[in-house]
Amino acid sequence: MKKLLEIDRLKKNFGGLSALIGVDLLVSEGQIKSIIGPNGAGKTTLFNLITGFYRPDEGRILFRGKDITGLSPEDIAFFGIGRTFQLVKPFLNMTLLENVMVGALNRTANVKEARKRAMDIIGFLGLEEKVKTPTDALTIEDRKRLEVARALATSPSLLLLDEVMAGLNPAEINGMIELIQTMRNGDVTILLIEHVMHAVLTLSDEVVVLNYGEKIYEGDPKRVVKDPKVIEVYLGEEYSLI
């Protein structure tokens, strides 16, 4: 399998705080890979580094062999990495359709084309019914789907999903799981940050566990729940181990 994203000894400090201490990561094309770990482990920091919102203090990030370390978020989106945010950021001053169109405009300057692509994506995400709903009236599930739709509309090869299941009920979670699988079948590589274990175990080809900015486990999802280091880290934490 081809190497899509390579992260090499990534380090990030904030003032006196070490958010990431030398993390290596490899994502292969066509994979679904999950990153789990307690709060504050550095997961979202990792996403922010990959997508250019932070600059690493040390280390490199390669995408398709090209060094993208320190590039701006818009350039990284152009190269084919899309992302959602943990706290969703819909454009409240635009309609649902327009929101997704912004994503679609990443690949075309033609508004009509963008509209068409946006409608396709909206259909794929099952949001057709909600197109008439004012953006600020959308439910949390709809907003999460909108977030995914928008990022997907940019035609990414790699999609970073940050806790996209948070706040969803079991039925909605299953819906999202299906969606992610369909996306992967449509040639989008997925890197997830998740707390919902059921989704992690169902979806992932590989799981990475971060703790205090370090990678403490990488491998088969079926074995991650049995790894002693991982269990120790999660002892005392409340997680849904459905």
Added chain:
Amino acid sequence: MLYLQALINGILMGGVYGVMALGLSLIFGVLNIINLAHGNLMVIGMYISYLLFVLLGVDPYLSLFVTVFILFFIGFFIQRFILNPIIGAPEEMSVLITLGLGMVIQNILLMTFGPDYFTVDTSYKLSSLMFMGLSVDVAKIFTFVASLIITAVFFSFLQWTELGRAIRAASNNREAAMLMGINVKKIYCVAFAIGTATVGAAGSCISTFIPTSQGVGILFTMTSFVVVIIGGVGNYLGALAGGLLIGIVEEFGAVLLSGSMKQVVSFGLLILILLFRPEGLLGRKSEE
């Protein structure tokens, strides 16, 4: 020699600039509000002192207490009814609202007092001390001393009173403060009120040697921002240091360019700082 004179004047003026900035630093730092009405509130203070002087013969350094009192309530009112409802809204909202507020204040003053300049002609207004060939205006000295006192009161309040601690807590971490039972909304009102009271006091002090008029508000607002940004938002010591710096810089600017170009120097400094060191020369209070 000229420069030494400018230095002295700058330092004396800097004291009151510092006081102006203290109020704004509190408002900007604690409430994250860009108070474009700051200077206009100061002008209210100037008019109060002017009125009390003209009608009752009260010296501005005494009517200062009245000013503080009145402006405290005005500030409390503003925060309670106009600004509290928009806590958490985007910054632009507070900017535009305070802009509107400033307009309302300025034009109410305009309607009431007309467009003319008024001066408080105290007995010491025109006297100055001669000291080694330098002339120092007595009024400016009084203002400087008053500024030091006001600053000391301000600091002690924030440092040693429970209310002051509550304000600092609320500014550091709103949620945590709320969880600890601090009524954040009321704290915000008090904080804003202290900010306006402080700048009102500055207005009283300054009325002894600067003519009062409805239109000068924006100038004071801008100057306050220069000082606050340079000193670092929320950094009260920085506000003082910044005040002195700007006072000196402006006086030197007046000597080098011309009196009316003073602000070109201070505003130019503002632009440079905002671009290259927005946390201020002394650094912003650290945020958690």
Added chain:
Amino acid sequence: MRNRVSTTIFFLLLGFLFLVAPLYVGGYLLEILIIVLWLGYLGSCWNIIGGYAGQISLGHGTFVGLGAYTSTLLFSRLGLTPWIGMFLGAILAMAIGLFVGFLCFRFRVRGAYFLLITMAMTEIVRLCFENIDFFGSTVGLFIPTMKGPTAPLLYQFDQKWPFYLIILGMTAGILWITFLMERSKIGFYLKAIKGDEDAARSLGVSAARYKLLAMALSSFFIALGGTFYAQYRMYIRPDLVMGIHFSVEIVLAPIIGGLGTLFGPILGAFLMIPLEELSRLLTDFLKHSFRMKGLIGLHLITYGVALILMVRFMPYGIIGLFQRLKGRWAKNEEIIRD
């Protein structure tokens, strides 16, 4: 489809009415109309950066002033017709706008600080102009009057209606440009930047580049309005075309009418100016009847109160309110059907 046809007819009709207004509207009212359109024009230019891109500037007066002074000085010193001078002024304004924008947007200055920078900038420029005799200092500059048949070539007319037509054309022009921009990629991207800059960037929107573009457009076109003012009034002075007070006036109309909407600034101007005239008449009336100092500044108090109320309760302006009431989401339904 039917909606589009009736809308077009409506606007053609409206346009026609505006076009022939000078025929049936006399002196005083025509003057008012000219000022309304001028303010609406300025507001529409500002709207590109302030309303659509969401970057509030309280310093756009600088560009108006630069336009006015450039064309005026080129004319009075070199005899260059303001028809050309105004474009040179606009280019200068655009250059300054790009410079300031570059410094601010590339350095990722936060919105509040950008605002303060624009305020500082416009005051600095105003103070400089007030202190340099070449620019007429606080006395201002008079535009040399030209009589005769060549006057129009020098942007001078002895009647009001040509000025009316000019500003009408300019306003129609900026509305057309805004209209095209709104439905283009640029429009979508600017709105996204206003909505959430980080999210926009994560979708491939280069925030700095598009904000710069908005800055360039707004500063260029607003400067043309400066030359118009100079030629209409035949007199300019720093505080009339520059400075914070003037810049605030420019911003009031879009806020009241609706930030980031096509007709917001025009609507706002149509509400503001009559209000101003009304309060002026009221002031005169009270002055004569009651010998009061008058209600100077009443209209400004009203603006201030309006501003506070608008921002607090109607952040989308009057047009925005309209849109929400009408349920603009019906637009989407129409689009899907197409």
